[in-house]
Amino acid sequence: MLHISKNKIQIREDYNKFKSVKFSSDDRRYNSFNKFVIALFIIVFIVLFLPWTQFVRGNGSITTLRPEQRPQSIQSAIPGRIEKWYIQEGDYVSKGDTIVHISEVKDAYFDPDLLARTQSQVKAKNFSFESYRNKVKALDYQIAALKEERDLKLEQAQNKLLQANLKVQSDSINFEAAKLQLSIAERQLNRNEILENEGLKAVTDVESKKVKYQESLAKIISQENKLLESKNEVLNAQIEITSIKAGYKDKIAKAESEQYTAKSDQANTESQLYKLENEFVNYSIRSGLNYIVAPQDGYINRARQQGVGETFKEGAEIVTIMPAEVELAVETFVAPIDLPLVHVGEEVRIIFDGWPFIFFSGWPNLSYGTFGGKIVAVERFISPNGKYRVLIAPDPKEPSWPEPIRAGTGARSFALLNNVPVWYELWRQINGFPPDYYQPDVETTKIKK
Incomplete structure (x- = not known):
């Protein structure tokens, strides 16, 4: 104790009046607490040697596998004025159905004959x-x-x-x-x-x-x-x-x-x-072109132009349409440090937003509510968000994805890697090391266009 002052504490506190001291000073409780700590230590020690599955985490959203099946905006190739709407938002349209009728606004095309x-x-x-x-x-x-x-x-x-x-x-x-x-x-x-x-x-x-x-x-x-x-x-x-x-x-x-x-x-x-x-x-x-028609079967999402008599320039968006028949896929992004661990044809577990799940990343066999997928494409140029884009399609060997999910729904992906002990995974996470680099045993399947 440092002798900062010559004044000494004269008052002595009686610690026995505190409940915590009385509770911990009991020999039976003290022995029980020691046994609990020892048991907990043994359990933790055993858990450290349990197998742990490494994984690569990715966050993204649901998209479509084919470009023509993704939501698209219908544009007008000529400037015009809206004369009549034939649809409303949420309607189902077939290919060739008229969406809106427009009239000319340039004097060079006013002549009806x-x-x-x-x-x-x-x-x-x-x-x-x-x-x-x-x-x-x-x-x-x-x-x-x-x-x-x-x-x-x-x-x-x-x-x-x-x-x-x-x-x-x-x-x-x-x-x-x-x-x-x-x-x-x-x-x-x-x-x-x-x-x-x-x-x-x-x-x-x-x-x-x-x-x-x-x-x-x-x-x-x-x-x-x-x-x-x-x-x-x-x-x-x-x-x-x-x-x-x-x-x-x-x-x-x-x-x-x-x-x-x-x-x-x-x-x-x-x-x-x-x-x-x-x-x-x-x-x-x-x-x-005075009649804008649907390019394919789908649902009208949103009308970008409103009212009747409103004018717009060429290339202006009129409505957005979502194709009816789509092949869903997950568009996820992985960090550059994890890119060497991602290969085309590997299996991936997916969690969809709004869908109940219980997920243990290290023990995928104990997980519930995840769905299987396969990597079909890995982008070769980094995205604006600083990560690489990975496209995941449904795994035909796994149960089909939920019917209610729609394009744009958030999704999290977990690409399962090697099995390592828990202590090794903790040591890797503490030191900030990447997962173990490996190459798949089976050659990846080339996706034909």
Whole structure:
């Protein structure tokens, strides 16, 4: 005792007046209490060596196994104004049932005869397109006819040129023959004149030879003129061939130019036709979007838009629907430290919120109210909450899950691991060590998509 003060306590307290002192000072009770403590210590010591099943705890909620079976919001692809509701919250709808009727709010679609007018424009443009196509075909026929006519004219001109060449040859031969005859007549006249001077020929014979000479001279001049005319005809035939080629080339070029113009107009009209057809299809599809229908069988959960006459933008949520036929699953989250202990195909025990249960995590055989499941997927990227998402499906070997549970209900999962003594588990928990790492004996089943 520290001697802080020199003053000493003079008053002595009598502890025997307290009930607790009297109760504990009794020898019988003291012996009983010692036996109880010893028995309790023995029981605790025995419990420390009992087997304890390690587990990985996860918290989550009920979802669906397939993405298309999860609650979804029905959105409007176009802006509009609500005209009439055909459902109320909680109704069951089949696929294709009308949910709400909306009207247009953009002035470009106010015309009630928009589809009919657009279709008329499509028909008119299609007629114009057919006209240009027929014009192109007609110009094809015209060009072919011009080419055929050109070939015939050229063949005719070639024949005429050939005839002119043959005539030139003929006239040239006749001209040479006339020249020969003139030479013969000249020689005969000279001989007759000589003979006349010698008195051997009469004057009449000489005069006849002079007449024949003059006739030969006139004939050679005539044949020369014919030859020149034939050569002129050859030149005319050649000029005609050149003229035919130039004329028909101009005609064909003009027809081809008109054809190219018609093809350009045809392509332009075809582009406008496709644009009008695209607009007509878009208008037709858009008119069908004025009635929002159920994408699948299910129940209407909540109407996001209220009233009649309310306007909204494109992509706005109209209602939310829960599919009727679903395959339930548990979406739970485990800490990163426990991720190596979770494998696809392992069995898991599940506790649903609102369902009575008695659960002993270390002795699952003594538990009541838990349901079996199997891990079907483990997320490979961490979730925003800092944990990894694990998807658990019902175990077909276990009793089916309760019928009243719905998607969104809270659930706790316990993945059972190795069996260890209780003292080892307490030591692990005190030191903050993870459960024993292990690999399953049986290869995990690959889940097919």
